[in-house]
Amino acid sequence: MKIRGFETIKEYQGKVNLPVRATEAAAGYDFEAAETIVIPSIWKQGIGNVLKAALSHEKLTLEEKLLNQLKPTLVPTGIKAYMPDNEYLQLCNRSSNPMKHFLIMSNGVGVIDSDYYNNEKNEGHIMFQFLNIGLMDKTIKQGERIGQGIFLEFLKADQDVTGGKRVGGFGSSGN
Structure with missing residues (x-):
């Protein structure tokens, strides 16, 4: 009986490794x-x-093109996770990423809900969101460790109300 774990999404079968813990x-x-x-x-x-204009108190007009350029980069893992309904997978940055590679997770931490698994939009594909605060572009190579996932339980309020079932993939539970 499967309780929690990882699987490879169809597109990456035979091309990626399942996540493992580095030490006991x-x-x-x-x-x-x-x-x-x-x-x-x-x-x-x-x-x-943008910073120069803001510091000199210039009126900022942010074009859609500029806003799109400043978006985080999604790094695919080829992995999906399954778990009980009262758990989630927390995605965290590697401690060495900001210090050595100037990479930060733009969302701080990621939350993978149990109903994200096998969703109809992207099969539950887990991706990490990164911003590079360094001066040079950073190339992440296939197979390079990029982050960690920790399974955690969560509690529900007495007045728990939900919006229904998940129908989409990444970012589908709200704006």
Whole structure:
């Protein structure tokens, strides 16, 4: 009987490794990048111009093109996770990423709900969101460890109310 664990999504069958814990005492399962991907420096994306304008109190007009350039980069893992309904998988950055590689998770931590597994939109594909605060672009190579996942239980309020069943994939439970 399966309780919690990881599987490979169809698109990446035979191409990625399932997450493992690095040591016996490790809380998190290490996730690897499913493909080589470049995470551009935010400084090359125009954030410097935005900061300069803001500091000089200029009126900012942010075009959609600039806003799209400043979005985080999604790094695919090729992995999905299954777990009981009262658990979630917390995605965390590797402690070495900010210090050595200038990579931060734009959402702080990620939350993978149990109903994200096998959703009809993307099969429950887990991706990490990164911003590169360094001066140079950062290339993450396929198979490189990028983050950790920790299974956690959660509690519900006495007045628990939900919006219904999940029908989509990444970001589908709200704006």
